[in-house]
Amino acid sequence: MAGEKVNVGVNGYGVIGKRVADAVAKQDDMQLVGVSDIVYDYRIRVAAERGYSIYASVADKRSTMEQANIPVVGTLDELLGKVDVIVDCTPKGIGAKNKAIYEKAGVKAIFQGGEEHELTGMSFTAQVNYAEALNKQYARVVSCNTTGLCRVLNALYKQAWVKRARAVLMRRSTDPWESHRSGMINTAIPETKVPSHQGPDAQTVIKNLDITTMAGAGPYNLSHLHYAMVETTKPVSLEELRHALWEEPRIAFVHSSNGLVALNSVVELMRDLGRPRNDMWEVAVWEDALAVDEREVYLAFQVHNEAVTIPESVDAIRALTGIVHNDMESIEMTNRALGIVKSFLPKTMREEVRHEVMGRDLEEARRDFMEEGFKGSEEPTKAEPTKGQRIA
Numbered sequence: 001m002a003g004e005k006v007n008v009g010v011n012g013y014g015v016i017g018k019r020v021a022d023a024v025a026k027q028d029d030m031q032l033v034g035v036s037d038i039v040y041d042y043r044i045r046v047a048a049e050r051g052y053s054i055y056a057s058v059a060d061k062r063s064t065m066e067q068a069n070i071p072v073v074g075t076l077d078e079l080l081g082k083v084d085v086i087v088d089c090t091p092k093g094i095g096a097k098n099k100a101i102y103e104k105a106g107v108k109a110i111f112q113g114g115e116e117h118e119l120t121g122m123s124f125t126a127q128v129n130y131a132e133a134l135n136k137q138y139a140r141v142v143s144c145n146t147t148g149l150c151r152v153l154n155a156l157y158k159q160a161w162v163k164r165a166r167a168v169l170m171r172r173s174t175d176p177w178e179s180h181r182s183g184m185i186n187t188a189i190p191e192t193k194v195p196s197h198q199g200p201d202a203q204t205v206i207k208n209l210d211i212t213t214m215a216g217a218g219p220y221n222l223s224h225l226h227y228a229m230v231e232t233t234k235p236v237s238l239e240e241l242r243h244a245l246w247e248e249p250r251i252a253f254v255h256s257s258n259g260l261v262a263l264n265s266v267v268e269l270m271r272d273l274g275r276p277r278n279d280m281w282e283v284a285v286w287e288d289a290l291a292v293d294e295r296e297v298y299l300a301f302q303v304h305n306e307a308v309t310i311p312e313s314v315d316a317i318r319a320l321t322g323i324v325h326n327d328m329e330s331i332e333m334t335n336r337a338l339g340i341v342k343s344f345l346p347k348t349m350r351e352e353v354r355h356e357v358m359g360r361d362l363e364e365a366r367r368d369f370m371e372e373g374f375k376g377s378e379e380p381t382k383a384e385p386t387k388g389q390r391i392a
């Protein structure tokens with residue numbers, strides 16, 4: 001398949017599916033063959049406006065769709081006959097039922113976070129376990145909350161800093177497109193199940209992560225707000241924490257001192273930046289809310305549920321088909337195609353310059369400490385980090 005475009009289909013053109021379809025269409029190494037659904041209202045009509053080929057996921061819905069003037073070109077089975085990978089973005093539980101259809105068609109499939117880990121045995125977050133998904137038949141991109149947790153905690157975990165993580169997740173009550181149907185007003189609902197499922201779910205990606213999560217939902221629909229308190233294996237300085245997060249892909253800083261004081265202001269920034277559908281694919285960490293003490297680090301971050309998993313689905317396509325073997329190569333390709341950035345306001349915030357200096361200073365300080373430890377050593381070994389060590 002190397003050098004050729006991968007043929008991709010999307011089944012379920014809702015909140016996630018329509019974004020995955022647009023993201024796939026933007027990749028140089030992928031061809032969006034078509035999208036499949038069962039509805040015939042404005043949602044699927046937009047796919048027609050975009051010029052996407054539309055398929056009927058359930059055969060007996062085809063005529064209803066056609067009567068509504070939706071230009072259906074075939075059934076899901078026909079779409080499956082033309083693709084290398086199908087990205088299932090149907091509602092929770094339907095993906096599990098669809099697996100047999102994909103299996104019969106011999107097509108690789110990516111499922112979303114509403115499905116159970118056991119459906120594929122492979123739960124995916126690109127920057128954590130891309131290699132594990134290479135050439136697999138199936139993978140499941142973990143949910144928005146789990147993706148956010150995995151990205152942030154991976155930044156700490158790979159430095160071997162995490163002794164024990166605890167996180168509180170304040171989830172949005174509903175998605176904007178259906179907020180006339182459900183949601184809540186003037187209240188908040190604590191989940192009574194502890195740990196909430198996101199902690200164990202994160203462990204399906206970061207296998208030995210010691211984590212407990214608690215969750216609840218509030219009367220807003222813009223995104224989720226997470227708090228994490230992480231007991232560390234050694235005292236971690238604020239600078240070390242900031243730099244580790246800066247170095248981690250798909251995490252960007254926001255600052256309340258810059259007016260970004262709440263979920264809505266960060267979403268407003270996405271609007272002002274002209275992001276499609278106001279999407280924030282990055283996890284936004286409040287840099288000025290970061291804190292440390294001798295035992296723990298403390299973080300607050302925003303996870304845009306509608307958008308955060310989209311780049312993961314794109315990377316999962318490359319992993320399953322094996323067209324790109326290296327995780328960072330795929331992540332960078334996806335980032336470039338979608339416009340995922342490290343710094344939201346690079347012209348005036350100059351974060352890159354600051355972190356370059358910070359990185360050098362931290363490396364220098366680390367080297368000093370290593371040399372300190374080398375006092376009295378007779379061996380002709382330099383106090384440089386070994387190959388297997390990562391520079392904080």
Ligand SMILES: NC(=O)c1ccc[n+]([C@@H]2O[C@H](COP(=O)([O-])OP(=O)(O)OC[C@H]3O[C@@H](n4cnc5c(N)ncnc54)[C@H](O)[C@@H]3O)[C@@H](O)[C@H]2O)c1
Nearest residue numbers: 012013014015016037057089090091092112114144305306
């Ligand atoms: N909404 C989020 O914030 C979010 C975030 C991350 C992951 N997820 C997960 O993504 C998956 C999809 O969620 P969503 O929010 O996009 O749902 P959605 O309801 O917005 O979209 C689902 C789409 O699938 C279609 N559909 C229903 N039955 C179908 C069938 N039998 N065959 C084909 N299409 C069918 C619906 O018409 C709809 O267009 C779920 O697993 C969910 O848990 C959702």
